Every structure is written in C-alpha cells, then in structure tokens.
Amino acid sequence: MAMLGKRRPKRAASGVSGLQGRKADDRQAPAAAREQEPDLLTIQGLAHDGRGVARTDQGKTVFVEGALPGERVRVAVHRTRKRFDEAHVRELVTPSDERAAPPCPHFARCGGCDLQHLALPAQRRHKQAVLTELLGRQGIALDNAPELLAGTGEDYRRRARLGVKVDADGGVHLGFRARHTHRLVDIETCSVLVPALEALLAPLHRQLAELEAPRQVGHLELLESDRGVVLLVRQLRDHAADTRRWQAFAAAQGVHLARWLGREAPSLEWLTPMPALACHVPGPAGEMALRVEPGDFLQANAEVNRLMVGAALAWLSPHLGEARLLDLFAGIGNFSLPLAAAGARVTTAEGSPAMVERLAGNATANGLAIDAHQADLGDPAAVRALLAAARPEVVVLDPPREGAEAASQALVAHPVAHLLYVSCDPATLARDAAHLVQGGYRIVRAAVADMFVHTSHLESMLMFEFTGSTRDPQGAPSDG
Numbered sequence: 001m002a003m004l005g006k007r008r009p010k011r012a013a014s015g016v017s018g019l020q021g022r023k024a025d026d027r028q029a030p031a032a033a034r035e036q037e038p039d040l041l042t043i044q045g046l047a048h049d050g051r052g053v054a055r056t057d058q059g060k061t062v063f064v065e066g067a068l069p070g071e072r073v074r075v076a077v078h079r080t081r082k083r084f085d086e087a088h089v090r091e092l093v094t095p096s097d098e099r100a101a102p103p104c105p106h107f108a109r110c111g112g113c114d115l116q117h118l119a120l121p122a123q124r125r126h127k128q129a130v131l132t133e134l135l136g137r138q139g140i141a142l143d144n145a146p147e148l149l150a151g152t153g154e155d156y157r158r159r160a161r162l163g164v165k166v167d168a169d170g171g172v173h174l175g176f177r178a179r180h181t182h183r184l185v186d187i188e189t190c191s192v193l194v195p196a197l198e199a200l201l202a203p204l205h206r207q208l209a210e211l212e213a214p215r216q217v218g219h220l221e222l223l224e225s226d227r228g229v230v231l232l233v234r235q236l237r238d239h240a241a242d243t244r245r246w247q248a249f250a251a252a253q254g255v256h257l258a259r260w261l262g263r264e265a266p267s268l269e270w271l272t273p274m275p276a277l278a279c280h281v282p283g284p285a286g287e288m289a290l291r292v293e294p295g296d297f298l299q300a301n302a303e304v305n306r307l308m309v310g311a312a313l314a315w316l317s318p319h320l321g322e323a324r325l326l327d328l329f330a331g332i333g334n335f336s337l338p339l340a341a342a343g344a345r346v347t348t349a350e351g352s353p354a355m356v357e358r359l360a361g362n363a364t365a366n367g368l369a370i371d372a373h374q375a376d377l378g379d380p381a382a383v384r385a386l387l388a389a390a391r392p393e394v395v396v397l398d399p400p401r402e403g404a405e406a407a408s409q410a411l412v413a414h415p416v417a418h419l420l421y422v423s424c425d426p427a428t429l430a431r432d433a434a435h436l437v438q439g440g441y442r443i444v445r446a447a448v449a450d451m452f453v454h455t456s457h458l459e460s461m462l463m464f465e466f467t468g469s470t471r472d473p474q475g476a477p478s479d480g
Contacts, residue, residue: 040074040093043067048130048426050115050456051086062087065179066108068096068118098122103154103191111179113192113454120153120453127448127458134426138434140443146460147447149311151303156453157192158224159300164208164217172208174201174220192454196229197222200253207249213239225292227275232294233259234266247271258294268294281309281334283366284317284342290332290362296355297331301451308449308461309338312396312420315445315463319394319418320344326392326416328377328407329399333359333370335422336396340368347371347390378402383410397421403428405435412439419464424451426460433462440468 041062043052052067054075061084067073072094075087102108102116115123128146135142165173165184175187188205190198200222208214218234231253233246238261250257256275260266278289279298292298299305312335320343327336330348332355340346340363350356353374360372371390375382377399383406387395395416397404401424411419412435419441423429433443441464449459 039077039087040072043069043071043073045069046126048134048456050118050126056085060085064089066117068099070094071096071099105189106175106185106187109178110175110185110187111177111181112190114179115456116454123454124148124150124448124450127450127456130458131426131429131446131448131460134430135433135443138430138437140430140433140437142443142446144446147311147445148450149304149307149447149461150450151301151307151453153453154191155194155198156301156303157190158194158197158302159298160190160193160197160222162187162204162220162222164214164219166215172205172211172214174205174208193222194224196224200229200231200255203249203253207245211239211242211245213237213242216242221294223277223294223298225275225277226280226289227256227277229253229255230275230277230294231255231257233257235259235261236263237261243271260294281338282306282313283338284313288337288341288366290334290337291358291365292332293358296358299334299451301453304449304451304459305334308422308447308459309335311447311461312422313338313342315461316344316394316396316418316420317342323393324391325394325396326386326390327396327398328383328386328404329397330359330372331355331398333362335398335420336370337362337366337368339396340370341366344394347373347386347392349373349375349377349386351375351377377404378406380406380410383407384414387411387414387416392416394418395420399423399428401425401428403432405432408432408435409439411436411441415440415466415468417466419466421462421464423460423462424457426458429460429462433464436464441466 041054043054045053046069047053047063052064054062054064056062063084063086064075065088067089073089074091074093076090077085077087079086098119099117100119104113104116107116131146132142162174163177163184173184173186175185178185188201216236216239218236221232223230246257250272257271259269259271261269277292279292280287280289316339323344325339325344325346327346327348330336330350336346336348348359348370356372356374363370375386377383387410393416397407403425443462444465445463447461451459
C-alpha cells in the first residue's frame with residue numbers, strides 16, 4: 001500500500017528472510033574474495049524476500065539473488081556478514097523447471113519486480129508458504145492453506161512514483177531505483193503499469209529533457225483514476241517557463257496536472273482544472289464510488305483490491321445484520337463503507353484528520369451514516385477508549401506496515417466476536433496474530449492477496465473469532 005504524494009511510514013527492520021539490517025560487523029567482501037573462482041552451490045529454498053537460500057560446505061547460509069530452489073549455481077559473494085553471506089549468480093549450471101523468462105527488459109537492474117524469473121503460479125505458492133511459515137514461527141497452525149486472491153500478471157499497477165535525476169553531464173534520467181541502491185535506472189517501458197501510464201514514459205523522458213530547470217523536479221507521480229490519468233510533479237522551486245511547459249504537456253497528452261511545490265512543506269497546486277477523482281469498490285448492491293485526492297491512501301492494484309473487499313463482504317456478511325462494527329485505520333472507507341452498505345452500524349477511526357473528512361464525505365455521497373473519528377491508533381489507551389465507546393461485535397484492522405500491536409493487545413482486553421485483520425506486512429501480522437491467539441482468538445479463514453505481482457511483497461487477510469480459549473507462549477491451549 002502507498003500514498004499519492006507522500007510515503008507511508010517505513011517498516012522497522014524485522015529480521016525476516018535474512019534482511020536483518022546492517023550491523024557493526026557487516027562488511028563488503030574483500031577484493032580477493034570477489035575475484036576468486038565462484039562457489040558452486042545448490043539452492044535449497046526461497047527466502048521470504050525472494051532470494052535463493054543455500055549453505056556452504058562449512059554450513060554458513062548464503063542468500064543468492066536471482067536463484068531458485070533446486071538450481072545449481074556458481075555465485076559471487078558481494079557482502080559477508082557474521083552469520084550469513086549475500087551473493088549473486090555468476091553462472092546458472094542447472095536451472096529450475098519453474099524458471100521463467102522475465103517479461104521486462106529492466107529486470108535485474110530495476111529494484112521493482114524481483115520475482116519475474118519465477119513462474120507466476122510458483123510466485124503465488126511461495127507467498128502462501130511465507131504467510132504459513134511466519135504464523136508457524138509464532139506457534140500458529142492454519143487449518144487450511146491460505147486462499148489466493150489474484151488478478152492478472154501484467155498491466156495492473158495504476159500508480160507509480162518515478163525518480164528524476166540530472167547527472168554531472170546534464171543528462172536527465174527518469175525511472176525507478178536500482179535494487180538496494182539510490183542509483184536511478186532509466187525506464188522506457190514497464191510491463192506492470194496499466195497501459196495508460198506506460199504510454200507516458202517515453203513522452204515524459206522527452207519532456208524532462210526540454211525543461212530549463214530539470215534539477216528543480218524531485219520526482220513524478222502517475223495515477224490512473226476513474227476520471228483519467230493524473231500527473232503530479234514534485235517541484236522544489238517555481239519556474240514559470242517550465243510550468244507553462246508542463247501545462248502544454250498535459251494538454252497534449254490529455255492528462256490532469258498538479259504539482260507539489262516547495263522543499264520542506266510542499267503545497268498541492270492544480271495546474272489544470274481539478275478533477276473529482278474517484279475509485280470504485282464492490283458493494284452488496286453494486287459499485288460504490290469513493291472520492292480520493294493526492295496524498296490519500298490508495299491500493300495500487302485496483303483488481304486485487306476489489307477481490308479483497310469482496311472477500312471481506314463474503315467473510316463478514318453472515319455476522320453483520322445490525323451488528324456494531326469498528327474499522328481502525330479506515331482510510332477513505334475502502335472496507336468500512338461496503339460493510340456499512342451491507343447493514344453494519346459502522347464507527348471508523350483514522351490517524352489523519354484529512355482522511356477522516358474524506359471518509360465522512362464518501363459516506364454521505366453513498367447515502368450512508370457512519371461515526372468517523374480521528375485517533376492515534378498506536379496509543380493503546382486511545383484504542384481501548386474507541387472499543388469502550390463503540391462496543392463493537394466486529395472489528396476491521398487495516399494498518400500500515402508496522403502493524404497494529406496496540407490494537408491487538410487492546411482487543412485481548414476488550415474481545416469482540418469477529419475480527420478481520422488486513423495486512424501489508426506478514427511479519428507484523430504474525431506478531432499481532434500471536435497476541436490475539438494467546439488472548440483467546442482463533443483463525444477461521446486466511447487469504448493471501450497478490451497485490452504486487454512479480455514482487456516478494458504480499459497482502460494478507462486473517463479472520464479471527466473469539467473463543468475464550470487462550471494459549472501459553474509455547475502454543476499449548478488452556479482455558480481462559
């Protein structure tokens with residue numbers, strides 16, 4: 001999940017999948033080690049981040065970029081650490097049957113789609129296995145494999161953030177960051193962007209080259225909305241001639257144009273008439289339109305988001321009726337408004353006052369009555385107060401990457417009959433699920449949503465019911 005115009009909070013290092021973060025003893029492999037004959041290794045599995053996992057004859061773990069389970073590869077170590085090494089493939093000796101030809105010419109240079117070399121069905125099985133394994137580490141076993149919510153493999157991404165850089169020779173570059181670096185990779189095509197956005201890449205390269213002050217452009221953002229394509233220019237300082245060039249570009253390309261202007265506290269300015277942007281989600285009686293503005297929380301994959309909202313309706317509808325429902329981290333109403341339309345009496349909470357206002361407006365536009373609140377959802381006392389006031393039978397959680405630990409702990413102290421947890425980080429989801437299971441909840445349904453195809457990122461949905469039966473730290477059941 002991401003925002004238009006600003007980034008969501010960064011995930012804290014979790015120690016998952018060999019990505020424990022750089023420590024004092026991290027070091028680059030010495031030149032002699034990098035130049036020696038590459039080691040021949042057998043890849044035994046796939047780490048959560050999509051790298052192959054192997055072990056040396058001495059038993060040290062090696063994470064190998066671009067390698068797949070079952071393959072024999074010669075590798076070069078590019079970073080050594082105390083407990084493991086990081087390497088890349090020098091020679092593919094025995095390929096996997098599940099190796100695929102990457103559809104993107106920028107694969108292995110661009111930092112985006114890191115699993116394009118793995119066949120799509122295998123990518124999705126891997127994501128289901130990641131969720132199962134992370135829950136297993138917390139002593140939680142699923143009764144059934146997670147359901148899969150997946151759309152197309154290409155042309156799915158309706159928003160993108162493109163970096164802009166001017167090199168020492170004055171050359172202007174536009175694209176995405178290279179993997180694990182701040183270096184920009186020029187992008188002329190992108191197979192995961194929706195066609196309307198991909199079609200703008202080449203014209204944008206030409207446009208940037210014609211600017212008088214390209215160094216004043218920080219980045220560009222593209223969004224395909226129900227009202228057409230929106231181009232947002234992050235401009236550090238005003239430049240009148242270049243502003244006119246951007247307006248001419250927008251007219252020629254038929255796109256809406258806005259900019260974030262300023263360095264420290266940029267303000268949003270529309271350079272073409274402001275459109276009434278909206279996205280659509282499924283409701284119990286048909287499509288529901290939700291207004292959205294730059295800076296709002298919006299899923300990148302519209303098709304998979306629809307599947308997730310549909311799953312929420314299917315899973316929770318039997319428990320709604322006139323039930324009281326509390327939606328924490330409610331955003332623009334992506335889940336809460338379809339559930340309100342299904343009959344629930346909805347209270348929502350969100351940290352951003354602007355998002356609270358947007359959600360309330362979306363409710364009114366759809367003829368729904370909800371009770372919208374602004375609250376610090378990382379504060380256990382604030383969450384407990386919301387639970388005490390709303391007295392919900394059903395709770396929906398859809399937090400950012402850091403998860404909802406405070407809310408999970410509050411839900412143990414104030415249990416509800418049914419809980420739907422939607423997560424964009426399986427590691428923090430597993431952590432919070434452990435609090436809930438130890439506090440008397442059990443998982444009754446699970447799903448993995450392939451929101452970002454060809455990447456190791458996955459969205460998850462878990463549905464809990466409160467049983468009152470708690471577990472000790474080792475996972476053994478006991479009567480609460």
